[in-house]
Amino acid sequence: MSSHLALNEPSSALRLTFLSVVVIAMFLALLSRLWFLQVLAGDRYAELAETNRVRIVVTEAPRGNIVTADGEELVRNRPALTVSAERQRLLDDAGEPRDEDAERVLDRLSILLELEVDEIVERLSTRRYSPFRPVPIAFDVAPEIVFSVNENRELFPGVVAETLPVRTYPQGEMAAHLVGYLGEISEDELGSEEFADHRAGDLVGRGGLEQVYESELRGRHGETRYEVNAQNTVLDVISERDPVQGHDLVTSLDADLQQATEELLAQGIETSRSFTHQASGRNLPSTGGSAIVLDPRDGAIKAMASYPSYDPQEFVGGVSSDYWEEITDRDNDTPLFNRPISAEHPPGSVFKVVSGAAILQAGANPSTTVSCAPTYEVGGNTFRNWNTQHEGPMTLTDALRRSCDTYFYELFYRQWQREQQAGGAEAEILPAVAESFGHGTTLGIDLPSERGGVVPGREWRQEYWEAHRDTYCRLAEEQEEGSYAQRVNADLCVSGGQWRGGDAVNTSIGQGDVLATPLQVAAAYMGVANGGTVYSPRIGRAVVDHDGEVVREIEPEVHSQVDLDDTELRAIHEGLRQVVHHQRGTAYGAFQGFPLDEIPVAGKTGTAELQPLVPFAWFAAYAPADDPEVVVVVNVEQGGGGSQTAAPIARTILEHYFETTDEDDIEFEVGPEYND
Amino acid sequence: MEVPVYGQDRAERILRERVQSRWAAAYAPVRHLDPVLVLSALVLSGLGMVAIYSAKLQALTVQGLPATTFVSRQSIALLVGLVALGIAAAFDYRHLRGYGAVLYLGAVALLVVTLTPLGTEINGSQRWLILGGFQLQPSELAKLAVLVAVAALLHERKGEPGLPTVGIALALVGVPTALVFLQPDLGTSIVFIWLTAVLFLVGGVKARYLVGLAAAGVAGFAAALRLELIQSYQLQRLTGFLDAGDPSLAQGPVFQTRQSLIAIGSGQFFGKGLFEGTQTSLSYVPENHTDFIFTVVGEEFGFVGAAVVLALFLVIIWRGLRIAVLSKDLFGTLLAAGVVGIFTLQVFLNVGMTVGIMPVTGIPLPFVSYGGTSLIVWFAMVGLLLNIHMRRF
The missing domain is CATH 1.20.5 (Single alpha-helices involved in coiled-coils or other helix-helix interfaces)
Structure with missing residues (x-):
C-alpha cells in the first residue's frame, strides 16, 4: 500500500x-x-586566528657604541630610571581616560612627576611604542619617584617604574656633528626595504654616523611570542628570541685631537672677532668655521670640527621644538649644520693647486714663467692681483708661493682662447682635473648630507643659464631701466649662456662660480700630499661586536687618481712648501716661531671674496712636507684673510698634533691681513 | 450435497489465522522503526559531545574542573532523550489529537508563568523555569504544543481549510509567539511563524491565502519597526552580522560573529584536527559549546567535517519528509512536515548565524548544541516521526 x-x-x-x-x-x-x-578565504582567516592567539612582546636591543680610535666612547647607552604606564589600562580607544579610576591615577602621576595631565595623556598616546608594552612617560626620574610608585602599587595600577637604555654622550658636545642623533622612524621609512626590520616607534639614526651605520649599530630586537586566550591570559610561550646587541663602530677619530681641534677652531674664531677687517673697518664677523684633520695615506679622518656646535644630549628622549629652532636658526649661524661636509664656499686661492695642476695637464711647463703684474686685461675688464706691486716673472712654484693671481689669469685666458677655438671639440681641462681632485663631486664620506660643490665651465654655464634664463629676463623687465642690476640682468637674459674669458680667469683663482666644501679642499691636498691618490674620506674604521671581535674592517677606497708626473708634482710641492718656509711666502708670518726645521709644513692660503660679505679665510696644509702624515684644512666664514685667521688656527692644530708646543701654551695669534 | 468434512473448516480457519497473524506480525508497528533516522540522530549527538568536550576542555582545565563536566551532563540528557523517544513512539500518535487542547493550554500556561517573577532571567532574557534543580525552557515545549494543535485543527478540516480555519490557526500560533517575543526570544518567535507557514503550505491552505499572509507578514514587520516594537538592540543583532568583516568593531556587538567566522574560516578544507582549534580552545568564540557549537566543527574538522554534519542533518530531513509522504492521514503528514520544518529552520538559522549569513539569535543546533531541554525535545520529535512511520498502514 x-x-x-x-x-x-x-x-x-x-x-x-x-x-x-x-x-x-x-x-x-x-x-x-x-x-x-x-x-x-581560508588562508586569510587562518592568519586572523593566528593574530588572535599570539601576542608579541618586544625587548629592545641595546644599540652599539661609537668609539674613537683610542677607545674613548663618543656615544653609548646608559640605563635611565623611567616611569611608564600601560596605555590600555588608562586610556580608551579615543585617547581619553577610560574611567574615574584612570583619571585618579593620572592625577596622582601628574603630581608625582610634576607634569600636566594633558601632557601625560599625550605621551601615552604616542604611536611610538607597541600597545603591548608600557609607554614611557618620564625619563631620568629621581629614585624617590620610583620608590613611591613601587611601594604604592595599589595607587598606581598599570604604572611601572623600569630602567630603559637611552643614548648618552660621555664626551659632551665633542664630535656632535659626526656622531649624529636618534629620531623616531617615519612612516615612509617604515615602508622601505632598508628599514624592513624596524617597527613603528623605533628610534633610528638621524644625521652623522648614527644614520650611516644604522644597520650595524641597531642590533636586533628580541621577541617573545605568547599564546593568549580570549581573556588575554598567557597560556604558553610559543617562541622566544633574545635581543642581539648592536655592533660598536670604531672610528679613526683621535679623541684628544678631536677635542683640541674643536677647541682651537673655536678659540681662533672667537679671538679673531676682536680684530679689524681693514677694508670695511669693522671687526671680523667670523660667523662660523670648519677644521679637518685627515691622514693623506688612506683618507682616514682624525678630527673634524664644525663651529658653532650643539649638544646631542638634548636629543635624548626627543628634542624640544625650542632647541630645534635654536640650532637650525640662521641668526644663530645654524649650529646643527655640519659645515666641513655641507658648507659650499668659494675656495679662493686654495683652489690654485687644482688650477695649477690643470694648466700643467693642458701642456704648460712648470718652469714656464709668466709675469706677475698687478693687473690683467680681459675683454676690456681689469682683473687685479691681490698685491698692487709688480712682482716680476714667475714659475708655477713662485706663483703658488706668492699666490699670484695674474699668473693664473694669463695662463687660463690663453687656455680659454684655445678651447674657444676648438669650439667644443676639445674637452674643457679644468672641470675634468678638478674632478680628479674631488671637486664638483661628492667624495663619499661616511656621513650624510655631503655636498658636491661646483666647478663651472662652458657646459655648466650653458645648462645653468637655460635653467635660470627666465628669471634674468623677468628681472631685467621689472628692474629700473638703466640701473646697474638691470643692465647686468638684461645682458644675462640675452647672452648669459656664454662662457667668457673673464669667467675662465675668475674660476682659475677659485672665485666666480666655484664652490667647494672644506672636505673637498682637504681631499685635493690629500691628493697633492700623497702623490696623486684621492681617497674617499672615512670616519668609520671597523665594526666590532660586543666582545671586541672585528665584524667588518672598513677599507679605504680610492675616489680618484690625479694625473701628474714627478716634475709637475715636485713643482707644486715646492710651491706649497715655500708658502710657509719662504720669507716671501704668504703664510710665512703665520708660522713664525713654528719649528719648521723639525716639522716642515707645506700649505696654501686662501682669501675668498663673496661680496658684500667679509672674505672667507682658508688655509690648507700638509705636514711633514717631505713625508706627509696629516692634512689640515681650516675655513673661517667671514674670517678675513687666509693668512690672518685660517693659517694661525691651522698652525695651532699642527702644534697640537706634532706636540711641538706644550699643550697649555698653544695660542691663536692673528696673522698679517694683507697676505692672501 | 456433500456433507462437509469435519475439521476441514477448522483447518482452513487455522491456515487463515496463521496467514493473518503472519501479516499482522509483518505490519506490527515495532517492526517498522526507521533505523536510519535514529542512527543519524545518535551520530549527531555523539559528534556534538565530542565538540562540546573540545570546546570546554581548556577552559575547564584552567578553572580546575573536570574536563568531562559538560559532556557527562549532556550524556544524562541523551539518556533521558532516548526515554522520551520511546514514550513519543509508543502510543498511537492519533491520540494526540484528543490531547492537543490540554497540551496547548499547558504550554501557554508555562509560558505565562515564565514571564512572571517565577521565571529565571539569564543574559537579559526571561526564558527559563527552574524546577527542582532542572532548567526547563517552556518555549521548546510550546513548539510541540503549537505543532500538535494546528495540525489537529487542519486535519479536522480535511485538507481544505477556509478562511475561518486559517484565522483560528493564526490565533493559536499568535498567543505563544507573542509570549515568547516578550521574553524576549526573537529566534523562537521566528520558528513559530515559520512553523505556521510550513503547516499552512502542507495543510492545503489555498495559494492565494499564503501569498496574502506573506504580504501581511512583511507589512506587519515594517509596522513593528516603525512602532519600535522591535528594540534597537534586537535590530542591531539582526543587522550586525553584516558588519562582521570590519575589524574596528572587534569589541562591539559583532565580536561574536567575527570570531565565529575566523574559527570556521581558519579550519580550511580539512580542519585543524580534534583539540587543535585555537579559536575553540582559547575561548575566542563566546558560547561555543551551545549556540556556536558549529564553530568547533568548522575549525577542527574543516569543510569536510562541516559538510558531513550538514549531510547528517539532510538525512534526517529526508527521512522526515518521507514519513510525511507515507503517513496514512493528514494529521501525521502535518506532524512530520512540521517537525521537519522546525528542524530545517533551526539548522539554517544556527549554522547561518555562525557563518555570518543570518542574524545572531539564540537558536541551538539540534542534537549537537549543549543543552538538555533541546536534546530531549529533539529525541521526542524523532520519536514522534517514528510513531507516524510505524503506524502508516
Whole structure:
C-alpha cells in the first residue's frame, strides 16, 4: 500500500516537493558560504586566528657604541630610571581616560612627576611604542619617584617604574656633528626595504654616523611570542628570541685631537672677532668655521670640527621644538649644520693647486714663467692681483708661493682662447682635473648630507643659464631701466649662456662660480700630499661586536687618481712648501716661531671674496712636507684673510698634533691681513 | 450435497489465522522503526559531545574542573532523550489529537508563568523555569504544543481549510509567539511563524491565502519597526552580522560573529584536527559549546567535517519528509512536515548565524548544541516521526 496522499491528494505531494526544494536551497546556501569561508578565504582567516592567539612582546636591543680610535666612547647607552604606564589600562580607544579610576591615577602621576595631565595623556598616546608594552612617560626620574610608585602599587595600577637604555654622550658636545642623533622612524621609512626590520616607534639614526651605520649599530630586537586566550591570559610561550646587541663602530677619530681641534677652531674664531677687517673697518664677523684633520695615506679622518656646535644630549628622549629652532636658526649661524661636509664656499686661492695642476695637464711647463703684474686685461675688464706691486716673472712654484693671481689669469685666458677655438671639440681641462681632485663631486664620506660643490665651465654655464634664463629676463623687465642690476640682468637674459674669458680667469683663482666644501679642499691636498691618490674620506674604521671581535674592517677606497708626473708634482710641492718656509711666502708670518726645521709644513692660503660679505679665510696644509702624515684644512666664514685667521688656527692644530708646543701654551695669534 | 468434512473448516480457519497473524506480525508497528533516522540522530549527538568536550576542555582545565563536566551532563540528557523517544513512539500518535487542547493550554500556561517573577532571567532574557534543580525552557515545549494543535485543527478540516480555519490557526500560533517575543526570544518567535507557514503550505491552505499572509507578514514587520516594537538592540543583532568583516568593531556587538567566522574560516578544507582549534580552545568564540557549537566543527574538522554534519542533518530531513509522504492521514503528514520544518529552520538559522549569513539569535543546533531541554525535545520529535512511520498502514 503506497501513500494514499499521493493517490488522493496530489496537491499535498506537490506542496511537500515545494518544501523539499526550499530545504535544498537553504542547505546549498550554507554549503556555498562554508566553501567561501573555509576554502576560498581560508588562508586569510587562518592568519586572523593566528593574530588572535599570539601576542608579541618586544625587548629592545641595546644599540652599539661609537668609539674613537683610542677607545674613548663618543656615544653609548646608559640605563635611565623611567616611569611608564600601560596605555590600555588608562586610556580608551579615543585617547581619553577610560574611567574615574584612570583619571585618579593620572592625577596622582601628574603630581608625582610634576607634569600636566594633558601632557601625560599625550605621551601615552604616542604611536611610538607597541600597545603591548608600557609607554614611557618620564625619563631620568629621581629614585624617590620610583620608590613611591613601587611601594604604592595599589595607587598606581598599570604604572611601572623600569630602567630603559637611552643614548648618552660621555664626551659632551665633542664630535656632535659626526656622531649624529636618534629620531623616531617615519612612516615612509617604515615602508622601505632598508628599514624592513624596524617597527613603528623605533628610534633610528638621524644625521652623522648614527644614520650611516644604522644597520650595524641597531642590533636586533628580541621577541617573545605568547599564546593568549580570549581573556588575554598567557597560556604558553610559543617562541622566544633574545635581543642581539648592536655592533660598536670604531672610528679613526683621535679623541684628544678631536677635542683640541674643536677647541682651537673655536678659540681662533672667537679671538679673531676682536680684530679689524681693514677694508670695511669693522671687526671680523667670523660667523662660523670648519677644521679637518685627515691622514693623506688612506683618507682616514682624525678630527673634524664644525663651529658653532650643539649638544646631542638634548636629543635624548626627543628634542624640544625650542632647541630645534635654536640650532637650525640662521641668526644663530645654524649650529646643527655640519659645515666641513655641507658648507659650499668659494675656495679662493686654495683652489690654485687644482688650477695649477690643470694648466700643467693642458701642456704648460712648470718652469714656464709668466709675469706677475698687478693687473690683467680681459675683454676690456681689469682683473687685479691681490698685491698692487709688480712682482716680476714667475714659475708655477713662485706663483703658488706668492699666490699670484695674474699668473693664473694669463695662463687660463690663453687656455680659454684655445678651447674657444676648438669650439667644443676639445674637452674643457679644468672641470675634468678638478674632478680628479674631488671637486664638483661628492667624495663619499661616511656621513650624510655631503655636498658636491661646483666647478663651472662652458657646459655648466650653458645648462645653468637655460635653467635660470627666465628669471634674468623677468628681472631685467621689472628692474629700473638703466640701473646697474638691470643692465647686468638684461645682458644675462640675452647672452648669459656664454662662457667668457673673464669667467675662465675668475674660476682659475677659485672665485666666480666655484664652490667647494672644506672636505673637498682637504681631499685635493690629500691628493697633492700623497702623490696623486684621492681617497674617499672615512670616519668609520671597523665594526666590532660586543666582545671586541672585528665584524667588518672598513677599507679605504680610492675616489680618484690625479694625473701628474714627478716634475709637475715636485713643482707644486715646492710651491706649497715655500708658502710657509719662504720669507716671501704668504703664510710665512703665520708660522713664525713654528719649528719648521723639525716639522716642515707645506700649505696654501686662501682669501675668498663673496661680496658684500667679509672674505672667507682658508688655509690648507700638509705636514711633514717631505713625508706627509696629516692634512689640515681650516675655513673661517667671514674670517678675513687666509693668512690672518685660517693659517694661525691651522698652525695651532699642527702644534697640537706634532706636540711641538706644550699643550697649555698653544695660542691663536692673528696673522698679517694683507697676505692672501 | 456433500456433507462437509469435519475439521476441514477448522483447518482452513487455522491456515487463515496463521496467514493473518503472519501479516499482522509483518505490519506490527515495532517492526517498522526507521533505523536510519535514529542512527543519524545518535551520530549527531555523539559528534556534538565530542565538540562540546573540545570546546570546554581548556577552559575547564584552567578553572580546575573536570574536563568531562559538560559532556557527562549532556550524556544524562541523551539518556533521558532516548526515554522520551520511546514514550513519543509508543502510543498511537492519533491520540494526540484528543490531547492537543490540554497540551496547548499547558504550554501557554508555562509560558505565562515564565514571564512572571517565577521565571529565571539569564543574559537579559526571561526564558527559563527552574524546577527542582532542572532548567526547563517552556518555549521548546510550546513548539510541540503549537505543532500538535494546528495540525489537529487542519486535519479536522480535511485538507481544505477556509478562511475561518486559517484565522483560528493564526490565533493559536499568535498567543505563544507573542509570549515568547516578550521574553524576549526573537529566534523562537521566528520558528513559530515559520512553523505556521510550513503547516499552512502542507495543510492545503489555498495559494492565494499564503501569498496574502506573506504580504501581511512583511507589512506587519515594517509596522513593528516603525512602532519600535522591535528594540534597537534586537535590530542591531539582526543587522550586525553584516558588519562582521570590519575589524574596528572587534569589541562591539559583532565580536561574536567575527570570531565565529575566523574559527570556521581558519579550519580550511580539512580542519585543524580534534583539540587543535585555537579559536575553540582559547575561548575566542563566546558560547561555543551551545549556540556556536558549529564553530568547533568548522575549525577542527574543516569543510569536510562541516559538510558531513550538514549531510547528517539532510538525512534526517529526508527521512522526515518521507514519513510525511507515507503517513496514512493528514494529521501525521502535518506532524512530520512540521517537525521537519522546525528542524530545517533551526539548522539554517544556527549554522547561518555562525557563518555570518543570518542574524545572531539564540537558536541551538539540534542534537549537537549543549543543552538538555533541546536534546530531549529533539529525541521526542524523532520519536514522534517514528510513531507516524510505524503506524502508516
